[in-house]
Amino acid sequence: MILECQHVWDYISEYLDDTLSPQTKQLVQRHLEHCQICSAILDATRNILVLTADDRVFELPVGFSARLHARLEREMESSR
């Protein structure tokens, strides 16, 4: 069985999570070996997810921690 590109796209997320059945995984891999476009899509998706998980994407505002702990300090005593 040969997979078409569109079908491979449906499997990209599960391929990255490695949750595909061994048979499907093998079909996808065989397709990727000869399909430049699907390989590029997979590489781009993986790369984007690595960047998305990086701590630097959403940085804490300056002084966040100090303001948080000051507020906790004020309210904790009265809330118990």
Next chain:
Amino acid sequence: MRIEIPDRDEDKMIADVLSGDNELYHELIRPYEHQVYRVALSLLKNEAEAEDVAQEAFLKAFRKLADFRRQARFSTWLISITLNEARGRLRRQNLIRFESLDQTPEEGGHVSPALLRDWREIPSEALERKEVREMLQGAIAKLTPKYREVLLLRDVEELSIEETALLLELTTSNVKVRLHRARMMMQKELAPKLAGLHPKRRWFQ
């Protein structure tokens, strides 16, 4: 970022806070400040509100600490409180009703990725650049809540499919379907922009 802290007995810390050591609560939550803020910001898209919701979430967690059950990790419990706080805030602003009118693929719809011939790896150092951080934040913000929440928990906070399903009260197969669409939408939105980051010089050298 999945947070693992060695040499910390959180059960003991929580027990001590519950028996009156309020000071220890500051130490207990310190490793999770960034995570809680990130969850709030991804949902609310506004820094000041995200900070306020993060503070509320930590306060609520303190008040409800006795309800914490050890089946969940403390960090996951904090995320669930933050999600509730943020959703409550959004509901009050009516943003959810507004956003549900956005055009996004329905269940069963198909998201095609951006087509590329080759992909040149973007190193994570690129995140030192503000424009790159803003591209990523923008792409996450563009997702509608149901896709954004799944992507956030799974790909930003790096929870498992099962933990994500539990927190959002979805089935695991539902999480997988949403996650797939969310990831494809991210690829579609970001791949062309990121690929254009280092344009080849086309003029005569």
